[in-house]
Amino acid sequence: MNSFDSSPTLSAWRALLALAVVFVMLATTGWTAVARHRNPGEPLKVAISAWERGRTGARHLPSPTAPPKILAAFFASLTAAEQTRLAAKYPLVVGNLNGAPTTLRYRANRLALMQARHVEERRARDSRLSSDGRALADRRMRRFDSLLGGDRQILSFDPSGTGRVAEVLGDLDRAQRVSIVVPGVDTNLLTFEKSSNWYTAPAGMAESLYAAERSAAPTVRTAVIAWADYTSPAGLGMDAAIGKLAENGAVRLTALTAALPGTSRVSLFCHSYGSVVCGVAAHALPARVTDVAVAGSPGMRVGNAAQLHTRAHIWAMRDGDDWIQDVPYLAVGGLGHGADPVTKDFGARVVAAHDAVGHTGYFKPGTESLDNFADIGVAAYAAVSCADGGTECRPPPG
Numbered sequence: 001m002n003s004f005d006s007s008p009t010l011s012a013w014r015a016l017l018a019l020a021v022v023f024v025m026l027a028t029t030g031w032t033a034v035a036r037h038r039n040p041g042e043p044l045k046v047a048i049s050a051w052e053r054g055r056t057g058a059r060h061l062p063s064p065t066a067p068p069k070i071l072a073a074f075f076a077s078l079t080a081a082e083q084t085r086l087a088a089k090y091p092l093v094v095g096n097l098n099g100a101p102t103t104l105r106y107r108a109n110r111l112a113l114m115q116a117r118h119v120e121e122r123r124a125r126d127s128r129l130s131s132d133g134r135a136l137a138d139r140r141m142r143r144f145d146s147l148l149g150g151d152r153q154i155l156s157f158d159p160s161g162t163g164r165v166a167e168v169l170g171d172l173d174r175a176q177r178v179s180i181v182v183p184g185v186d187t188n189l190l191t192f193e194k195s196s197n198w199y200t201a202p203a204g205m206a207e208s209l210y211a212a213e214r215s216a217a218p219t220v221r222t223a224v225i226a227w228a229d230y231t232s233p234a235g236l237g238m239d240a241a242i243g244k245l246a247e248n249g250a251v252r253l254t255a256l257t258a259a260l261p262g263t264s265r266v267s268l269f270c271h272s273y274g275s276v277v278c279g280v281a282a283h284a285l286p287a288r289v290t291d292v293a294v295a296g297s298p299g300m301r302v303g304n305a306a307q308l309h310t311r312a313h314i315w316a317m318r319d320g321d322d323w324i325q326d327v328p329y330l331a332v333g334g335l336g337h338g339a340d341p342v343t344k345d346f347g348a349r350v351v352a353a354h355d356a357v358g359h360t361g362y363f364k365p366g367t368e369s370l371d372n373f374a375d376i377g378v379a380a381y382a383a384v385s386c387a388d389g390g391t392e393c394r395p396p397p398g
Contacts, residue, residue, distance in 0.1 A: 299337025
């Protein structure tokens, strides 16, 4: 985890006062409730255990934690029929392997979703479960039905606990520019998409950004990933005020960016607590990540952009109506996520977010925030509108 030094002029009493403010906010807003991630089962762990004992022909299967290049070489050595058999036998494993062929992962995750849906269908009819338990099973079953609909491209899927999922829009293998949407608190399988205000959920954020990027640069081959593939804080509890889940998410995010196919350039669009994840991951991101843009950020676990130790452009925006601005931007005793990314001293490229009402409106079609995201995603930096109305936030040409 990146850390930062407090200002040398900050006296002890001011630090104690700031800490007191944090605890007052925790107590008065309900943040003191530590989230409990309910975990009815660990099907992925069971599947991995079976994979580790498995073989293809006379060959042992590689470790699922092997580097993506090792896994890619393994799958390249197999025939198409052998790949298909592995996806059918171990869909949860193959569907989550960074390094496995993209289309094979889509196929495997479709099978895994079908299996998970069957489990929830049985649970929804199980009289031994409480009415709440059956209702939850029914909701999960309906979510799996939605993810199975049409030609959706599910890059990763894990039904364990509250669940994780990532979806691709566009052709990931041929893309010149790939954008990854990293959402914040309360991200799980059930909240991955919404029927109303769809642009406030990860799937809708990605769909909105994908459409805006294609409009901004019709000739650029783009792909967008709705990345809900980490365990996020459940509500504004203690988990949201510390960095543990962000650290775990950062490991998964860097693994994804390192394993993407092709030679595409990559941009991260990190909302709310997602910007904490991106901040922790920044120093380990591969060189292909050219841009990290945060919106409605509570901080990036550093005191300024230089401490992120990345060559990627760091962008920041915040709408004037966003309640996140009232959160103390500090870090004391492990609480808080550091300096405010939209302040001048932080050193990010601060861009305009007009019309993005509230904390969840940054991906709403027609907003300046979404237009700026799209321009960043396709590297149309000259079209980005700066928060101060000038041009200082834009990188120099070239």
